[in-house]
Amino acid sequence: MSVAALTHQRLTWVNIEKPTPDDVAYLRKHYPFHPLDLEDILSPIERPKIDDYDDYSFIVMQFPIYDRQMLFTRPNEVDFFIGPGYLISIQDGQLKPLNDLFSACRSDGVVCAKYMSHGPGRLLYHILDGMVDYMFAMLRKLDAKIVSIEEIMFAENMRQIVQDISLTRRDIITLRRVVRPQIAIVSNLERKERPFIQQDMEVYFSDIVDGFSRAWDILEEYREIIEGLSETSDSVSSYRTNDVIRILTVISVVMLPLTPVSYTHLRAHETVLD
Numbered sequence: 193m194s195v196a197a198l199t200h201q202r203l204t205w206v207n208i209e210k211p212t213p214d215d216v217a218y219l220r221k222h223y224p225f226h227p228l229d230l231e232d233i234l235s236p237i238e239r240p241k242i243d244d245y246d247d248y249s250f251i252v253m254q255f256p257i258y259d260r261q262m263l264f265t266r267p268n269e270v271d272f273f274i275g276p277g278y279l280i281s282i283q284d285g286q287l288k289p290l291n292d293l294f295s296a297c298r299s300d301g302v303v304c305a306k307y308m309s310h311g312p313g314r315l316l317y318h319i320l321d322g323m324v325d326y327m328f329a330m331l332r333k334l335d336a337k338i339v340s341i342e343e344i345m346f347a348e349n350m351r352q353i354v355q356d357i358s359l360t361r362r363d364i365i366t367l368r369r370v371v372r373p374q375i376a377i378v379s380n381l382e383r384k385e386r387p388f389i390q391q392d393m394e395v396y397f398s399d400i401v402d403g404f405s406r407a408w409d410i411l412e413e414y415r416e417i418i419e420g421l422s423e424t425s426d427s428v429s430s431y432r433t434n435d436v437i438r439i440l441t442v443i444s445v446v447m448l449p450l451t452p453v454s455y456t457h458l459r460a461h462e463t464v465l466d
Contacts, residue, residue: 200308209285240373248275289322313389324403
């Protein structure tokens with residue numbers, strides 16, 4: 193089993209990495225979760241959603257991570273069970289902000305008290321806030337990529353420029369696909385009252401909604417910029433291709449009259465020899 197549990201005062205935080213059937217059996221034994229929710233945590237990718245029950249909520253969210261081996265951004269799922277006195281996070285172990293926060297709470301009593309003294313709703317907010325900050329760090333790196341493409345747009349290596357534009361566009365598409373559904377999920381947390389989440393949480397979840405909305409606006413701007421850069425690269429490539437064709441045409445026009453002259457001279461030389 194990969195279950196790690198941390199308790200402070202009346203709140204328990206359970207973090208599960210790479211869930212297995214044994215982990216599901218543990219949750220089934222200790223918590224009143226619906227069997228379909230327990231099935232969902234073993235599914236590779238579930239769509240973002242929030243299912244409410246009388247005594248808990250099951251939340252599926254996605255956050256972007258950068259795959260350093262494959263060199264592209266991809267969605268990473270994290271599931272939450274939140275109920276009276278507990279928060280359970282389930283993920284594949286690659287969400288660094290979540291792992292860092294759990295490790296800090298486990299190793300430092302002061303940090304643990306800071307994040308776990310105000311109930312499961314506030315703890316969920318801190319986790320989401322860290323994930324949003326991590327997402328904005330990715331957006332800043334994406335902005336740096338776009339700036340670098342702009343700086344080399346008229347360089348000689350158009351093949352590299354086209355490749356950079358394609359990879360950046362793919363990251364933007366993935367981020368847009370990840371960010372947009374999360375706005376609805378957190379908006380639901382902001383609007384709907386739940387007996388196991390403190391009543392003063394609206395302003396906190398509103399802050400997370402703001403973060404996702406700002407990320408969406410930034411991605412819209414990036415999408416427009418990268419489309420403009422793509423059109424510019426197409427124009428530059430087309431101009432250079434036409435330029436090469438013009439040069440080749442001039443060369444062929446110059447060389448073409450020499451061909452019959454050379455052939456006539458060769459025939460005359462052969463006649464003399466005969």
